[in-house]
Amino acid sequence: MGKNVRISPKAYFLGPVVIGSNCTIEDYAQVIGPTSIGEGTHIEKDVLVRESIVWEKAELMSNSRIEHSLIGEKVVIRKNERVKNTVVIQDNKFNKNFNVLSSDHQSGCLYNGGTDLF
Numbered sequence: 001m002g003k004n005v006r007i008s009p010k011a012y013f014l015g016p017v018v019i020g021s022n023c024t025i026e027d028y029a030q031v032i033g034p035t036s037i038g039e040g041t042h043i044e045k046d047v048l049v050r051e052s053i054v055w056e057k058a059e060l061m062s063n064s065r066i067e068h069s070l071i072g073e074k075v076v077i078r079k080n081e082r083v084k085n086t087v088v089i090q091d092n093k094f095n096k097n098f099n100v101l102s103s104d105h106q107s108g109c110l111y112n113g114g115t116d117l118f
Contacts, residue, residue, distance in 0.1 A: 002039060020056065038073070 002021030010027040017031050020039035029047045031037065038056035043049065048065045055073040060066060064077045065084070071077065072089035 026062075 001019045002023065004021055005019055005023050005025075007019075007023075007025045008027045008029070011025045011029045011031070013030075014032045016033040016035075018036040019025075020037060020041065022040045023037055023042070025031070025037075025043045026045045026047075028045055029043045030049070031043070032048075032050040034051060035049055036053045037043070037049070038054055038058065040057040041054055041059070043060045044062040044064075046063045047060045048067070049060065050065075050067045052066045052069045052071065054060070054066070054071040055075075057074045058071050059076045060071070061077060061079040061081075063080045065082045066077065067084045069083045069086045069088065071083070072087075075088050075090050077083060077088070
């Protein structure tokens, strides 16, 4: 665990889990390993992160679900979004859009938000 990590006593962990410095993990978040949480990431209330890699400075908003996925640096997963078997990286050209590549789909697509990826 990194330095300056704030974890709610109401959060749940099942290892192995690696947490970088300056992370915040709020009430009722569930982190199930193997999972790695990058520096400066904020995991809001009621978020599930399961068997995934979350890079630095990501924001996982309340009630989102991340399973078997890679979440890129500075990516924001919006409230109630579901991400499974997916790579989500921030597009350098369009600050609010994300490239989504999924093992469930034949090819990648440009994702512009919404409540569900699948």
